[in-house]
Amino acid sequence: MKIAVGNDHRGVAAKQRIATVLNGLGHELIDLGATISGSADYPDFAIPVAEVVAGGGADRGILICATGHGMCIVANKVHGIRAVNCRDVVDAEMSRLHNDANVLCLSADLLGEEAIERMVRTWLETKFEGGRHARRLDKISRYENDQSVKS
Numbered sequence: 001m002k003i004a005v006g007n008d009h010r011g012v013a014a015k016q017r018i019a020t021v022l023n024g025l026g027h028e029l030i031d032l033g034a035t036i037s038g039s040a041d042y043p044d045f046a047i048p049v050a051e052v053v054a055g056g057g058a059d060r061g062i063l064i065c066a067t068g069h070g071m072c073i074v075a076n077k078v079h080g081i082r083a084v085n086c087r088d089v090v091d092a093e094m095s096r097l098h099n100d101a102n103v104l105c106l107s108a109d110l111l112g113e114e115a116i117e118r119m120v121r122t123w124l125e126t127k128f129e130g131g132r133h134a135r136r137l138d139k140i141s142r143y144e145n146d147q148s149v150k151s
Helices: 009-024 043-054 069-075 089-097 113-125 132-150
Strands: 002-007 028-031 060-065 083-085 103-107
Touching (some): 043 069, 069 103, 089 113
16 A cells, blocks of 8 residues: 655654654555654644545545644545554554544554554555444535535
8 A cells, every 4th residue: 555644743753763664564655744852733734644544645645743633633534544543552443343444543652662553554454344444434425525515
């Protein structure tokens, strides 16, 4: 898979760890994040990652900031994005099984290296269940499409 990764200044080190995981799993990394730890605004990285995923240039996206909250809020503004802010492996797994999440948002400050690695692996390896969950996602897509027509 092609995975777009974005981070602000707080997520530089976490992105490097995630890059190692992605490479080890044979995925292609599209790095759209900050490379230095000087102050950077998370929307400047969340929007490009979300747009690349929504446009089909990447299969999924991963975003990292201090808490993951800001990145998640911004990414979900992009049509077609289902971003989730996960705190543990169960969150990561369920976001794929039931929500077909296409952007994973993580906290650089609140999660340890091992937790981040397990969550990324689980999130990438878990397949969407479909069924009743697909029906629910279709409802979200219909609403999204209706709203974009009204804009």
